[in-house]
Amino acid sequence: MNKYLCGKGFDLIAGRFYRYITASFLHENLFHLAANCLGLYFITIYLDGKINSVAIAVFAIISATVSNMIFSLIYRWTESFVGGSVIIYSIIGLIVIMQLRCRDSAPFMLGTWYGNWTLGYFILANVINGSAKRADISSIMIHGISFAVGMVIGAIILITGMIRV
Structure with a gap:
C-alpha cells in the first residue's frame, strides 16, 4: 500500500x-x-475539553498536508516518506501557541502523564525514526517543519477566532 499512497519528492x-x-x-x-x-x-489528553475533537482532526490533517508539501519541495527527489509524526508535531506546535496566546487556559504541565510522554516523544522521535534509523536528518527536518507549520496555523486560527479555547 505504501507504494501507491506514500509521500514522494x-x-x-x-x-x-x-x-x-x-x-x-x-x-x-x-x-x-x-x-x-x-x-x-x-x-491530545491536554487538549481534551479545550478544543473540539473535530477541530483538532481538521487542524491536524491540514497542518500535516502542508508540512508534507513543504518537505516534498525541500527533498524534491525523495522516493518515499510516511508517518503520522507530522500530525503530532503540528499539534505540539498548536499547544505551544496556546500557551502563549491563551492565558486563561490551564498550562501544559511536565510531571503529568501527558506532559512527560509528549516531551519523551518530542525527543525520541528525532533520535530514532519509524524505519529504525537513528538521528536521520530527514526526520528532524519533517518534524521541525510540521512543528513550525502547527505554530503558524495555530496562531492564525487562534487570532482569527476560528477555534475558541
Whole structure:
C-alpha cells in the first residue's frame, strides 16, 4: 500500500497530490504505528475539553498536508516518506501557541502523564525514526517543519477566532 499512497519528492509526485494527505496515515511497521498512536493519545489528553475533537482532526490533517508539501519541495527527489509524526508535531506546535496566546487556559504541565510522554516523544522521535534509523536528518527536518507549520496555523486560527479555547 505504501507504494501507491506514500509521500514522494516534488519532482517524483507526477500530479498525484493526494499522496501529501495519505502519507500521514501510513507507517513503516507496527512499531512506527504504535509509537505514533501513543504519542497522539498522550498529546491530545491536554487538549481534551479545550478544543473540539473535530477541530483538532481538521487542524491536524491540514497542518500535516502542508508540512508534507513543504518537505516534498525541500527533498524534491525523495522516493518515499510516511508517518503520522507530522500530525503530532503540528499539534505540539498548536499547544505551544496556546500557551502563549491563551492565558486563561490551564498550562501544559511536565510531571503529568501527558506532559512527560509528549516531551519523551518530542525527543525520541528525532533520535530514532519509524524505519529504525537513528538521528536521520530527514526526520528532524519533517518534524521541525510540521512543528513550525502547527505554530503558524495555530496562531492564525487562534487570532482569527476560528477555534475558541
